[in-house]
Amino acid sequence: MLLLTAVLAGCGGGDGQSEGLTGSAAGAPKGSASGSSADSRTGLLYRDKEVSLSNVQAIKNGCPSDFNFYVEFADSGPRVLGPHESNPRLNGEGDQRDEGRPPVLSWEPPCSWDNEVLDFDDVPVAKVAADAGDLDQAGCQDAARAAVGDGTHIDRYKTGALAAGDRFCEDFAAGGRVVLLRVVKVSGSPVGELTLSATVWAGPAKTEGAPKQPGDKVYENQPVTVSDDVAKARGCVLGSVGLGSDMPVVTYRSRLNGGGGDIEYSPSCLVGSPKMWFRGYVARVEGTADLDLTACQDAAARGESNELEIPVSELRSGDRFCRFDSLDKDVALLKVTAVTAKRPASVTFSVTRWKAPEPS
Numbered sequence: 001m002l003l004l005t006a007v008l009a010g011c012g013g014g015d016g017q018s019e020g021l022t023g024s025a026a027g028a029p030k031g032s033a034s035g036s037s038a039d040s041r042t043g044l045l046y047r048d049k050e051v052s053l054s055n056v057q058a059i060k061n062g063c064p065s066d067f068n069f070y071v072e073f074a075d076s077g078p079r080v081l082g083p084h085e086s087n088p089r090l091n092g093e094g095d096q097r098d099e100g101r102p103p104v105l106s107w108e109p110p111c112s113w114d115n116e117v118l119d120f121d122d123v124p125v126a127k128v129a130a131d132a133g134d135l136d137q138a139g140c141q142d143a144a145r146a147a148v149g150d151g152t153h154i155d156r157y158k159t160g161a162l163a164a165g166d167r168f169c170e171d172f173a174a175g176g177r178v179v180l181l182r183v184v185k186v187s188g189s190p191v192g193e194l195t196l197s198a199t200v201w202a203g204p205a206k207t208e209g210a211p212k213q214p215g216d217k218v219y220e221n222q223p224v225t226v227s228d229d230v231a232k233a234r235g236c237v238l239g240s241v242g243l244g245s246d247m248p249v250v251t252y253r254s255r256l257n258g259g260g261g262d263i264e265y266s267p268s269c270l271v272g273s274p275k276m277w278f279r280g281y282v283a284r285v286e287g288t289a290d291l292d293l294t295a296c297q298d299a300a301a302r303g304e305s306n307e308l309e310i311p312v313s314e315l316r317s318g319d320r321f322c323r324f325d326s327l328d329k330d331v332a333l334l335k336v337t338a339v340t341a342k343r344p345a346s347v348t349f350s351v352t353r354w355k356a357p358e359p360s
Contacts, residue, residue, distance in 0.1 A: 055192035176205035239265030
């Protein structure tokens with residue numbers, strides 16, 4: 001373990017004071033429990049508090065080969081964990097946990113690891129466009145969640161690709177926190193000095209509630225987009241849409257990685273003419289009549305099984321598809337809300353998902 005120094009400054013109560021070897025924010029409680037979201041606070045907690053990380057400081061303290069800097073975004077300000085504190089993302093049994101802790105960022109310094117990445121929480125995180133303007137709590141949260149629906153969400157980011165002014169939004173729903181990170185300073189090749197500015201808002205924590213029962217609606221009218229642009233940026237790979245979570249998730253992967261989603265998108269750079277491929281029982285539904293769970297499941301059951309493949313050029317805004325997964329017992333209604341058939345092609349769906357009813 002290393003002895004680290006965090007430099008904290010900014011508004012929202014920050015006084016620019018360093019807390020020495022532990023890197024704690026002035027007035028922040030010690031230990032990983034600092035900044036837990038067990039209270040009912042809402043709104044802005046602090047704005048533009050800075051934290052600095054240094055490869056030099058890591059080297060001075062030995063820099064073991066498997067070390068990460070861990071930064072907690074506690075309610076009183078960002079705090080670098082001390083030399084004897086364990087990974088705050090893990091519980092006592094070594095299992096990943098989100099409940100009962102604040103958002104956490106880790107950095108692998110170049111003296112310790114050759115990846116040199118920022119490692120975000122496994123929650124919705126987006127790199128915000130430079131022209132996005134000022135972001136409030138809702139805007140930052142929306143950006144993070146939108147990234148899940150279009151495949152641009154990130155979990156790790158190369159520090160060598162960072163530039164001053166880059167911004168990242170994280171929606172840490174388990175603790176009811178939204179984090180806006182801004183890169184203030186990045187220097188060295190590989191990067192050895194990194195200063196980040198954090199703005200954190202509080203909102204209600206996500207609660208699991210009772211498990212969804214057969215016939216229940218899981219989510220409604222959630223947007224997902226697959227596109228040539230993102231597929232090409234990821235190295236000309238397949239787009240994959242997973243419908244089985246609490247919101248639809250878009251990822252991009254090579255054919256060699258396997259693990260296809262409920263719907264796949266073959267981009268122009270792979271096949272020339274882009275196309276969609278649906279898994280499960282799927283039917284294209286004609287007409288404009290409203291579709292409830294029963295109507296959608298019945299339509300899908302009469303449709304194709306793992307064989308419905310449609311060129312993007314044949315899709316039109318307003319097209320509807322019903323899908324039934326007989327293994328996971330899910331029913332989904334997908335409506336095409338936007339489509340561009342010419343390069344760079346893209347398709348946007350609005351998705352509603354139910355738990356399938358018990359067979360009668």
